Amino acid sequence: AQSVTQLDSQVPVFEEAPVELRCNYSSSVSVYLFWYVQYPNQGLQLLLKYLSGSTLVKGINGFEAEFNKSQTSFHLRKPSVHISDTAEYFCAVQTGTASKLTFGTGTRLQVTL
Amino acid sequence: DTGVSQNPRHKITKRGQNVTFRCDPISEHNRLYWYRQTLGQGPEFLTYFQNEAQLEKSRLLSDRFSAERPKGSFSTLEIQRTEQGDSAMYLCASSPRTRNYEQYFGPGTRLTVT
Numbered sequence: 001a002q003s004v005t006q007l008d009s010q011v012p013v014f015e016e017a018p019v020e021l022r023c024n025y026s027s028s029v030s031v032y033l034f035w036y037v038q039y040p041n042q043g044l045q046l047l048l049k050y051l052s053g054s055t056l057v058k059g060i061n062g063f064e065a066e067f068n069k070s071q072t073s074f075h076l077r078k079p080s081v082h083i084s085d086t087a088e089y090f091c092a093v094q095t096g097t098a099s100k101l102t103f104g105t106g107t108r109l110q111v112t113l
Numbered sequence: 114d115t116g117v118s119q120n121p122r123h124k125i126t127k128r129g130q131n132v133t134f135r136c137d138p139i140s141e142h143n144r145l146y147w148y149r150q151t152l153g154q155g156p157e158f159l160t161y162f163q164n165e166a167q168l169e170k171s172r173l174l175s176d177r178f179s180a181e182r183p184k185g186s187f188s189t190l191e192i193q194r195t196e197q198g199d200s201a202m203y204l205c206a207s208s209p210r211t212r213n214y215e216q217y218f219g220p221g222t223r224l225t226v227t
Contacts, residue, residue, distance in 0.1 A: 004155075032214050043117070043204060043218035044156070051214065090155050094214060099144060100169065101216060103155030 002027035002093045006104035013111055015083055021076040021107045023091030033074040034092040034101065035065055044090065050074060061085070086111045115139070117219035119205050125225045126195055133191045134222045138207030145188050146216060147180055149173065150202040162188060195226045 003026045013019045025031060032051050036044040048059025055067040065076045074091060088108050092101040118137045126132050138145045144163050148156035159178070160170045164185040174180075177195075182188040192199055202223050206216040 036218075041220075043220045044206075046215065046217070049215070092155075099161055099208070099213060100146065100158035100171075101148075101156070102158070105153070105155050 002031060002095055002102050004091050004093050004102055004104035006091055006107050008107050009105070010108045010110065013081055013109065015111055015113055016080050018079050019077065019081050019085075019109065021089050021091075021109065023074045023076065023104060025072050025074065025091070025093045027072075027093060027095060029095050032094045033065075033067060034094070035059065035063070035074075035076050036090045036092060036103075037061075038088045038090065038106075040087075047076070047089075081109070081111050083111050083113070085109060117205055117207055117217055119203075119219040119222050121222060122220060123223050123225075125227065128197060128226055129194055131191065131193045132195060132224065133189055134203055134205075134224075135187060135189050136205030136219060137187045138205070139209070139217055141209070142207035142217070143185070143210045144208040144213055145182055146206040146208075147188070147190050148204040148206065150204055150221070151200075156204055159190075192224075195224075197226045200224055200226045 005024045034049045035047040038044050048057050050057050050067045058064045063078050088106045090106045091104045120135045146161040147159040150156040158171050160180050162182040177193045180190045202221045204221045206218045208216045
C-alpha cells in the first residue's frame with residue numbers, strides 16, 4: 001500500500017518570498033505524483049503532476065515540483081508567492097495499477113504582507 | 114467542459130436519517146470517484162466507477178453506504194442511518210478515458226449530522 005507524508009501542517013510566509021512545501025511518499029511500485037490546491041469551500045484543483053520523464057515539472061500559477069526517487073520526495077516550490085496563493089495544498093500518489101488517489105494530510109500555506 | 118457538479122452543496126440532517134448526494138461528472142468522462150474529507154485531513158478514497166461498473170470499494174464504505182452510477186453518467190451516494198461520525202465533506206471526481214490519471218474534482222457536499 002502507498003502512503004503520503006506532508007510534515008508541515010502550516011507554512012507561514014511573507015508575500016514575494018519563496019516557499020517550499022514538502023511531500024514524501026512510500027510505495028513498493030512505481031507511482032504517479034500530484035499536487036492539488038484547495039481554496040476555502042471549494043473542491044481540489046490540480047496544480048501539477050509527475051508521470052515519467054523529466055523530474056522537474058511545472059504547473060499552474062508559477063508552481064513547480066521536483067521528483068526525487070532516491071529520497072522518495074516530491075516537494076512543491078514557488079519562487080515568489082502572492083496573497084492569492086493562501087490555500088491548503090495536498091500531495092497525492094497514485095500507483096499504476098490503481099485509480100484511487102492517496103492524499104497526504106495537507107499543508108496550509110498562509111501568505112501575509 | 115462545465116466541470117464536475119455536486120448537489121446539494123450543504124446538507125444538515127439528524128442522526129438516524131438517510132441522505133443522498135448526487136454527482137454529475139464532466140461529460141464523457143468514464144471514471145467517477147467518491148472521496149470523503151474530514152476536518153484537517155486529506156481526502157480519503159471511498160469508491161470508484163468505470164462507466165456503470167463499481168470497480169473498487171474502500172473499507173471505509175460500511176454497509177450503510179451505497180453508491181450507484183446506473184447509466185454511466187451521474188452517480189449517487191446514499192448514507193443510511195447517519196451517524197455523527199459521517200459528518201464530512203463528500204467529494205466527487207471524474208477522469209477521462211484517455212488520461213485516467215487526471216482527476217477533476219467537484220466542489221463537494223458538506224454533510225453535518227446533528
